Amino acid sequence: MYTATANLVLPTSIIGSLPRPAWYTQNLGARDFRDAMVDRSYREQYLDAVAVYLRDQETAGLDIVTDGDCRFDADVAGHNWFSYAPLHMDGFAGARPYRVKGGLAGIPQKPGHILHDVLETRVMPDLVGPVGRGRLRYTALWKAAQRQTGKPVKFGTITPELIAMSVRDLHYKDLRKSILAVSDALNAELHELADAGCPVIQMEEPQIHLLAAKGLSDALLNAKFMVEVFNNTVRGLRAKTEVWCHTCWGNPAAQRLFAKTPSYAPALEALNEVDADVITFETCSSGGMDLEAIGKRMRDKKVCIGVVDHHTLQVETPEQVAALIRKALEHIPAERLVLSSDCGMGREGMSRRHAFYKMVSIVQGANLVRRERGLPQARCLAAETRYSMIEGE
Numbered sequence: 001m002y003t004a005t006a007n008l009v010l011p012t013s014i015i016g017s018l019p020r021p022a023w024y025t026q027n028l029g030a031r032d033f034r035d036a037m038v039d040r041s042y043r044e045q046y047l048d049a050v051a052v053y054l055r056d057q058e059t060a061g062l063d064i065v066t067d068g069d070c071r072f073d074a075d076v077a078g079h080n081w082f083s084y085a086p087l088h089m090d091g092f093a094g095a096r097p098y099r100v101k102g103g104l105a106g107i108p109q110k111p112g113h114i115l116h117d118v119l120e121t122r123v124m125p126d127l128v129g130p131v132g133r134g135r136l137r138y139t140a141l142w143k144a145a146q147r148q149t150g151k152p153v154k155f156g157t158i159t160p161e162l163i164a165m166s167v168r169d170l171h172y173k174d175l176r177k178s179i180l181a182v183s184d185a186l187n188a189e190l191h192e193l194a195d196a197g198c199p200v201i202q203m204e205e206p207q208i209h210l211l212a213a214k215g216l217s218d219a220l221l222n223a224k225f226m227v228e229v230f231n232n233t234v235r236g237l238r239a240k241t242e243v244w245c246h247t248c249w250g251n252p253a254a255q256r257l258f259a260k261t262p263s264y265a266p267a268l269e270a271l272n273e274v275d276a277d278v279i280t281f282e283t284c285s286s287g288g289m290d291l292e293a294i295g296k297r298m299r300d301k302k303v304c305i306g307v308v309d310h311h312t313l314q315v316e317t318p319e320q321v322a323a324l325i326r327k328a329l330e331h332i333p334a335e336r337l338v339l340s341s342d343c344g345m346g347r348e349g350m351s352r353r354h355a356f357y358k359m360v361s362i363v364q365g366a367n368l369v370r371r372e373r374g375l376p377q378a379r380c381l382a383a384e385t386r387y388s389m390i391e392g393e
């Protein structure tokens with residue numbers, strides 16, 4: 001159901017992660033978040049970091065905010081986005097370098113490239129027993145952010161297939177079974193989160209578009225099965241909250257995984273089948289090349305487009321953002337269009353200031369289009385001339 005985006009035209013948000021403040025030096029590791037929050041140093045740094053993530057988003061004027069993915073450790077290429085769940089769920093143990101046969105999609109096999117570090121640091125626990133929710137603590141994590149702001153806080157999670165595909169399975173010895181076991185455990189965790197009042201739950205990176213774009217489809221892994229997995233993971237949630245499905249073309253160390261941004265076209269039919277209210281697309285990095293196809297295929301769900309690029313340090317101008325929004329509006333009605341970043345901006349890629357001004361551009365660009373259409377504009381404190389420290393401005 002629509003909650004956070006209900007009654008908002010051209011709402012703004014970001015995908016999730018933000019760059020860590022330099023003083024946020026604590027890491028959670030495999031500790032239970034509730035245990036770590038007993039530690040005064042961890043608690044103070046964690047809550048302060050969440051506070052500045054929220055404050056930056058509020059100062060920019062975003063409508064829907066996130067906790068900046070504050071739970072993730074300061075590690076290489078944002079590795080903890082993969083490892084947090086298996087480090088905290090039941091059924092996983094140990095820590096071993098894990099290597100998919102033939103490497104990971106789009107990642108160079110030989111040293112000498114920044115992305116090779118992604119392979120080298122893929123140290124994950126093994127799957128050794130029945131999977132359970134364990135100590136994911138999604139509800140506690142969301143509450144720690146939501147109680148610090150009046151704006152709706154979106155909570156994002158990695159999808160089950162990426163958890164199961166990133167570990168060595170010594171228990172189920174069947175990839176489909178292990179994916180579905182993780183899916184069931186996540187569903188229970190997400191119901192607790194929705195029941196606690198979380199207004200938006202975002203599933204991050206179902207492997208639908210990547211499989212479809214690469215034309216990969218075998219009996220084991222194909223877009224159809226990934227849609228089944230997605231819908232199993234979110235079953236029952238849309239009766240309680242707003243569900244987003246995030247898709248992009250990769251983000252380790254803020255690097256591109258493809259020489260040329262792939263097209264979403266082969267994936268749109270499958271993506272239209274996911275049980276979600278909003279689907280996000282990486283559209284800024286491709287110059288909006290798929291907007292027409294997206295508009296034609298997505299006739300009911302809301303479409304969230306990326307209007308700033310997470311790979312680049314060049315901050316998009318409000319005029320560039322507005323131009324991309326206008327292009328999208330040629331194919332997608334304003335009532336169903338949501339604005340965001342292409343992906344998270346905190347996966348070891350950019351400084352806090354770059355991310356901040358990208359968020360400011362999202363809001364200023366949205367305001368340009370809102371003004372043209374007679375829609376209410378968001379206050380963007382960061383852009384108010386009266387608070388400039390330059391005298392006489």
Ligand SMILES: [Zn+2]
Pocket residue numbers: 015205246247248249250251342343344
């Ligand atoms: Zn992404």
